[in-house]
Amino acid sequence: MATGRVIVCSARRNDVKQQLVIQRGHGGHTAVDCGAWFLSPVFDITAEQTASGRVVLHDVDLCHMNNARYLRECDFARFSLYMRNGVFKGVRALGATMVVGATTIRYRRPLCVGEAFELRSRIVTWDEKSFYVEQRFVSCKDGMVSAVMFCKQNVLRSSPDKILQHLCKRKVEVPEFPEDLQHWINFISASSKALRGEMREAGFRVSIAIMLLWILSGSLVLFGSFDVWYFLRGSWMVIKSWFQGPIRDVLAEQVIHGRVLLHDLDFMCHMNNARYLRECDFARYAHCTRNGLFLATRALNATMVIGATTIRYRRSLAFGEAFELRTRIVAWDEKSFYMEQRFVSKADGFISAIMLCRQNVIRGNPQKILDHLCKRKVDCPEISEDLQHWIRFISASSQALRAESGLDDKTK
Template identity: 80%
Template sequence: MEFWRHAVRMAACPADVVTWPRQTNQSAVSVCAEVREAGVLRVSIAIMLLWIVSGSLLLFGSFDVWYFLRATWMVIKSWFQGPVRDVLAEQVVHGRVFLHDLDFMCHMNNARYLRECDFARYAYCTRNGLFLAARALDASMLIGATTIRYRRSLAFGEAFELRTRIVAWDEKSFYLEQRFVSKTDGFVSAVMLCRQNVIRGNPQRILDHLCKRKVDCPEISEDLQHWIRFISASSQALRAESGLDDKTK
């Protein structure tokens, strides 16, 4: 007990050390050094944690970190699930409505549907090989248009299936359909059409390379034909509004 009292006195007034025997003096100095080292260590850890927290806040405030993490996870997960040999086969991703999906009406936010469709397409194109085939041909795919129809809201905690399939293609783009199907009663809560443009290539070449044979395009449904014509009409109207001539089409 007397030793610790002396250690405290020494920390407060190091000059008191000279009044103690040499052995006690050395022990007290050693304890003081250890206390100081522990204090420095605590300060270093606190500073490091502060930098980590500050960096995380800056990162999450500047980027949609969860989007990139989720997309990466979907690709890795789909890779280990194994390939789907039929490139036109429908694929299913399972989901559920969580708290971060809700809006003020306490059902799934409209924007979340499009986000979930993004993740489902990552999984779809990974498992059927479209990503690798496009990369092998030095091509890339970008979203050119989407139209979604909401038929019934998905409530908090409700489980659903997101079904994705290629419904057609032309010389420039793939056309995909994605459906949100409630697991409660099988009702199609929302359906989205997506035009996925192919850059530096064309869909037919990608499919032929992937399947090692000629792949015939399915018959284009009436509603899809209307949607394609709508996109074309909108594009022409915007070009005319911008003063662009037909050569830039």
């Protein structure tokens, strides 16, 4: 007879806390995160869980943690979160599955080589289709929130309410949506509406295709302690773009071609969400080389760093599938360029994922760079509705974090 263990499912609304104790036996073991299985269960499904980490050599690009590595670390932390609070158990019992529908992340301060951090994860709220998870990278050095990410975790063949009702044996009330999260949800809705309208105008019908799962075979290659391929490929993209010749229109869309390879896959045999951001890095290198943005930035003794990214995954890119990555500057303000990058399947022209990147300019501003590059005043294009929602989300999130950490407005 299996030994029972006690799980307390808690729901919060208007500072009222209700608790229900249920008995659960030891269930099946999952191979996703073995470490979490041996840890004690978490009694509150919405409780924050903490994982510890440190930036090592294969995590870095310009001597700090590469933006794609943040999402990779968040993957592992979510596996642990769902195993310890029982969500994976409920998903499996209902014959459901969960996939990442969208992520957005703000980088507030780089994590440098050797720096220790805590990755704090919690389920903030949910709706009829998705859980919304917040994950924070907190520096152990001074407690600064170095980055904060929201993840929209879609539930397939079930719903978050059914999963929580299965675990808690009662109806669990939905926590209130924070203001910054609501802005991001509005952005997702507006972006989805715009893309559907764009496809209708082109006469394109979205068809549901049966995706074949490719069996991942062969051995995993250990690259040691340094991500050599990142630097080699980044250098190759810059050199290749240099010899392709300049593009005179700084707002023109540029296209690079790619294909999903074995080392791009995750456990579900499709392109891992962190690999999308890695591909976007290389596409931006090519884009800024050909339109002269890198040279103009260097001439003004300025530099550019990523301030935030948000990405929507609309359909998986399967193993061997060819795609185009289309990059363009869509707008700018007094501090940052806003760039849009689209993954378009070559098989049917479907936009599989779309990303917005906030490229901050240090020791300069976008308008000066463009004036220097074009030798004239360049007017900013009209900002789209979905981009406005995301900018407001960033502003609301920044204000909330400053208030929480007690920093004044000049800090960031």
